[in-house]
Amino acid sequence: MTEKQLATASAADLAAEPGKRVTINKSGIRWGEALIKSWLGLCAFISIVTTAAIVFLLLSETLKFFESVSPAEFFLGTTWTPLFEPSSFGVLPLVWGTMIVTVGAAIIAIPTGLASAIYLSEYASDRVRRIIKPVLELLAGIPTVVYGYFALTFVTPSLRNIFTDIQVFNALSAAIVVGIMILPMVATLSDNALRAVPVSLRQGAYALGATSYEVTTRVVVPAGLSGVMASFLLAISRAIGETMAVTLAAGQTPNMSLSMFESIQTMTAYIVQVSLGDTPSGGIAYQTLFAVATLLFAITLVINIVSQLILNRFREVYD
Amino acid sequence: MSFSSEQESIYLARRHRKAKLFALFCAAITWSGVLLLGILLYQVSIDGFRWLDWQFIDSFPSRFPERAGIKSALVGTVWLICLVALISIPVGVSTALYLEEFAGKGRLAKIIEVNIANLAGVPSIVYGILGLAIFVRYLSLERSLISGALTMSLLILPVIIIASREAIKTVPQSIRYAAYSLGATKWQTTWAHVLPASFPGIMTGVILALSRAIGETAPLIMIGALTFVAFLPEGPMDSFTALPIQIYNWVSRPQEEFHELAAAGIIILLAVLLIMNATAIFIRNKTERRLK
Amino acid sequence: MSQFPDPAAADQVQIMHKKSVLELRNVDIFYGDNRAVKDVSFNIRRNRITAIIGPSGCGKSTLLRSLNRMNDFVEGARVEGELIFANENLYGKDVDPVSVRRRIGMVFQKPNPFPKSIYNNIAWGPLINGYNDSTDELVERSLKQAALWEEVKDRLHDSALNLSGGQQQRLCIARALAMEPEVLLMDEPCSALDPISTAHIEDLMFELKKKYTIVIVTHNMQQAARISDYTAFMEMGDLIEFNVTKRIFTRPAVKRTEEYVTGRFG
Numbered sequence: 001m002t003e004k005q006l007a008t009a010s011a012a013d014l015a016a017e018p019g020k021r022v023t024i025n026k027s028g029i030r031w032g033e034a035l036i037k038s039w040l041g042l043c044a045f046i047s048i049v050t051t052a053a054i055v056f057l058l059l060s061e062t063l064k065f066f067e068s069v070s071p072a073e074f075f076l077g078t079t080w081t082p083l084f085e086p087s088s089f090g091v092l093p094l095v096w097g098t099m100i101v102t103v104g105a106a107i108i109a110i111p112t113g114l115a116s117a118i119y120l121s122e123y124a125s126d127r128v129r130r131i132i133k134p135v136l137e138l139l140a141g142i143p144t145v146v147y148g149y150f151a152l153t154f155v156t157p158s159l160r161n162i163f164t165d166i167q168v169f170n171a172l173s174a175a176i177v178v179g180i181m182i183l184p185m186v187a188t189l190s191d192n193a194l195r196a197v198p199v200s201l202r203q204g205a206y207a208l209g210a211t212s213y214e215v216t217t218r219v220v221v222p223a224g225l226s227g228v229m230a231s232f233l234l235a236i237s238r239a240i241g242e243t244m245a246v247t248l249a250a251g252q253t254p255n256m257s258l259s260m261f262e263s264i265q266t267m268t269a270y271i272v273q274v275s276l277g278d279t280p281s282g283g284i285a286y287q288t289l290f291a292v293a294t295l296l297f298a299i300t301l302v303i304n305i306v307s308q309l310i311l312n313r314f315r316e317v318y319d
Numbered sequence: 320m321s322f323s324s325e326q327e328s329i330y331l332a333r334r335h336r337k338a339k340l341f342a343l344f345c346a347a348i349t350w351s352g353v354l355l356l357g358i359l360l361y362q363v364s365i366d367g368f369r370w371l372d373w374q375f376i377d378s379f380p381s382r383f384p385e386r387a388g389i390k391s392a393l394v395g396t397v398w399l400i401c402l403v404a405l406i407s408i409p410v411g412v413s414t415a416l417y418l419e420e421f422a423g424k425g426r427l428a429k430i431i432e433v434n435i436a437n438l439a440g441v442p443s444i445v446y447g448i449l450g451l452a453i454f455v456r457y458l459s460l461e462r463s464l465i466s467g468a469l470t471m472s473l474l475i476l477p478v479i480i481i482a483s484r485e486a487i488k489t490v491p492q493s494i495r496y497a498a499y500s501l502g503a504t505k506w507q508t509t510w511a512h513v514l515p516a517s518f519p520g521i522m523t524g525v526i527l528a529l530s531r532a533i534g535e536t537a538p539l540i541m542i543g544a545l546t547f548v549a550f551l552p553e554g555p556m557d558s559f560t561a562l563p564i565q566i567y568n569w570v571s572r573p574q575e576e577f578h579e580l581a582a583a584g585i586i587i588l589l590a591v592l593l594i595m596n597a598t599a600i601f602i603r604n605k606t607e608r609r610l611k
Numbered sequence: 612m613s614q615f616p617d618p619a620a621a622d623q624v625q626i627m628h629k630k631s632v633l634e635l636r637n638v639d640i641f642y643g644d645n646r647a648v649k650d651v652s653f654n655i656r657r658n659r660i661t662a663i664i665g666p667s668g669c670g671k672s673t674l675l676r677s678l679n680r681m682n683d684f685v686e687g688a689r690v691e692g693e694l695i696f697a698n699e700n701l702y703g704k705d706v707d708p709v710s711v712r713r714r715i716g717m718v719f720q721k722p723n724p725f726p727k728s729i730y731n732n733i734a735w736g737p738l739i740n741g742y743n744d745s746t747d748e749l750v751e752r753s754l755k756q757a758a759l760w761e762e763v764k765d766r767l768h769d770s771a772l773n774l775s776g777g778q779q780q781r782l783c784i785a786r787a788l789a790m791e792p793e794v795l796l797m798d799e800p801c802s803a804l805d806p807i808s809t810a811h812i813e814d815l816m817f818e819l820k821k822k823y824t825i826v827i828v829t830h831n832m833q834q835a836a837r838i839s840d841y842t843a844f845m846e847m848g849d850l851i852e853f854n855v856t857k858r859i860f861t862r863p864a865v866k867r868t869e870e871y872v873t874g875r876f877g
Contacts, residue, residue, distance in 0.1 A: 040413045040416055043417065044414040044417040050438060050476075054449050112352070120349065132353065139356050141527075141592060142589075143534025144535075145563045148567070150359055152570060152578070153362070153578055154362050211334050213342075241443065242442075243443065248567070268444050271541075272541075275451070296442060296444075301437065
């Protein structure tokens with residue numbers, strides 16, 4: 001073959017002018033491509049549909065609930081006996097119960113989580129990291145019902161040895177166990193936040209003759225503060241939404257006492273209680289489910305959005 | 320100079336001591352977390368160990384602790400893993416591919432992204448309520464495996480999507496450009512190069528998500544998984560129970576023996592989780608090596 | 612020979628006899644509001660090597676990428692003017708960028724082989740484009756054209772990532788050639804390589820231009836002077852001068868060109 005024939009042959013054998021959908025082969029691919037893109041987009045759309053469904057569902061049933069019960073009674077009332085006569089629909093005891101457990105858990109998890117994060121990012125050698133990181137992952141992966149079991153069979157009996165007048169179902173036990181549950185979350189996320197602080201910042205501080213304590217507390221943590229705070233918020237949100245451990249550990253007694261030795265009921269525990277019984281659709285009991293769930297959803301949503309805003313600001317600073 | 324060098328060196332010694340104490344304090348706290356995990360696992364093991372035998376695995380639950388077993392719960396959990404995997408993996412990975420490769424940076428993509436981040440933080444019990452209202456009641460799927468699987472899939476979908484996106488992001492742009500320059504379409508490039516390269520990361524995310532799904536109890540309670548099931552489900556429309564539900568049921572009973580049975584059930588549950596995570600690590604190592 | 616779908620249009624033959632493969636007419640390229648390439652016009656002649664030189668940021672890579680529509684992947688990139696290839700404006704309404712890239716291939720600055728075997732790197736492009744003849748022959752042919760066959764013929768199924776930098780770049784050239792493009796675009800193909808690999812590739816280009824048309828962007832003036840037939844000198848988005856390479860480097864028409872090629876700036 002001469003060079004000219006080679007050149008001609010190769011060009012002629014290729015597809016015709018660019019752009020024109022000449023052969024069926026090629027339009028076939030384009031058509032398939034469009035189909036695939038539609039399928040992928042449809043899947044992405046499902047996430048939007050899910051949110052819409054959650055919002056629609058919760059709101060519509062809650063509105064029906066507010067037809068029978070005034071918002072004032074719901075949000076301001078301090079007695080919660082929706083399933084008995086005389087029925088009272090003040091949700092504050094549930095909110096209070098959730099709050100005590102969450103605050104208790106936060107008091108346990110936040111300082112220890114942060115301390116662990118500091119240890120991991122500032123002090124621990126690679127070898128130690130390689131042991132502790134998987135341990136944290138394991139702790140985080142333990143199902144919540146196991147924590148509930150742990151509360152009932154280990155924590156509460158141990159507490160009863162120390163405080164003799166503590167009840168079998170009590171808020172303290174739940175708080176401890178939920179605290180342990182969210183600790184890995186605080187530790188891992190804060191560790192990520194602290195590691196993102198540039199090494200040069202640390203080195204600058206060390207070069208001025210600062211000790212590791214001073215560098216950590218006055219330079220690194222303040223620099224990574226947004227990430228650390230976001231981790232706190234996310235952990236708190238997780239604690240608020242926690243169900244099984246509190247149900248098992250803290251029981252089902254809505255009350256607003258200040259004592260952590262007594263049984264309380266969280267919003268999530270109430271929802272479980274109602275669904276374990278047989279709830280006929282449309283009754284007031286069914287609707288209380290949604291009202292409480294909407295409140296729960298709203299609270300966690302707000303916290304999550306705030307933490308996301310903080311995280312975005314944190315990413316901007318270092319990108 | 321506002322203080323003498325002697326004072327300065329005393330002050331310095333104090334600062335160093337403080338730093339050392341602080342480091343020790345942080346280390347102690349961290350290691351006590353490890354200790355705690357050890358205590359927890361130890362506690363569960365000694366409580367449940369004496370109930371762990373073949374009869375336990377092979378029997379149905381019963382009012383009598385000696386005859387009770389987790390067969391129905393174990394089978395239910397295995398069914399759930401399979402169904403949830405079948406539903407959530409294609410949808411989750413497809414969504415991640417759409418967002419990373421096809422969607423561009425417009426407003427719609429941003430909305431979906433924010434939406435998914437929010438869904439990741441919604442308490443699992445809300446998903447349970449969603450499942451109850453839509454799958455059990457509205458679609459009349461009743462308290463079946465498929466209702467449970469669909470609900471769980473929605474729950475873990477954000478986890479899969481976020482993990483898959485991270486994996487896809489790590490594929491270097493130069494690979495895509497090389498493929499495009501050869502006259503490949505977006506999907507051809509994605510299928511032949513992006514997906515295989517991100518496979519290990521996606522697998523890890525999927526296993527993590529499935530592990531979460533197995534351990535969740537609240538949504539299954541909401542959609543009505545039964546707590547006393549003395550039969551094995553034979554199809555997706557059958558009612559069922561699952562390991563965490565059975566464990567919950569046993570823990571809630573007052574008798575000591577049932578608590579121990581619960582511990583045995585927990586050991587089985589943790590064993591299942593361990594197997595899954597080990598599989599994930601194995602798959603990840605194998606595929607990572609092949610790509611090198 | 613190759614077995615691509617066969618249109619055999621009469622005007623194909625006519626196109627083949629035109630001297631210019633690609634004609635640029637008043638090409639502007641924008642990134643958002645920023646005009647990176649301003650009113651550039653010149654022709655790329657068939658079976659010749661055309662070099663585009665200029666200081667960093669002058670727009671030469673941007674211009675090169677517009678020739679095979681790779682700028683489409685940059686957010687906010689916009690091309691105005693005409694790029695005529697095979698009687699069509701590459702940026703015309705009906706034009707399918709994927710088809711353009713089959714006929715105008717590209718080799719990148721940093722070698723980017725797929726994390727697959729050497730064999731699959733080369734075979735993949737043609738296969739997804741409908742090639743249904745012997746892939747063994749295709750792979751051998753392409754590797755020979757890229758002067759890599761002898762070095763890898765016994766390990767075709769090894770990972771491409773095990774090759775050295777220079778070998779990887781020749782693999783990328785082979786991969787692009789497997790598509791039998793009419794034009795091969797090369798974006799600073801030797802800048803990440805050592806001098807010996809660079810020399811290999813420059814020798815290669817002399818062979819390749821018998822069959823292909825090559826457009827190369829390079830910041831290495833000596834390289835442009837050595838291997839190219841035509842040179843375009845750009846600065847800050849403008850085409851300062853386009854001429855036969857010998858003229859550009861011995862008797863440039865524009866003073867600015869002379870200043871650049873004698874090293875007074877850039």
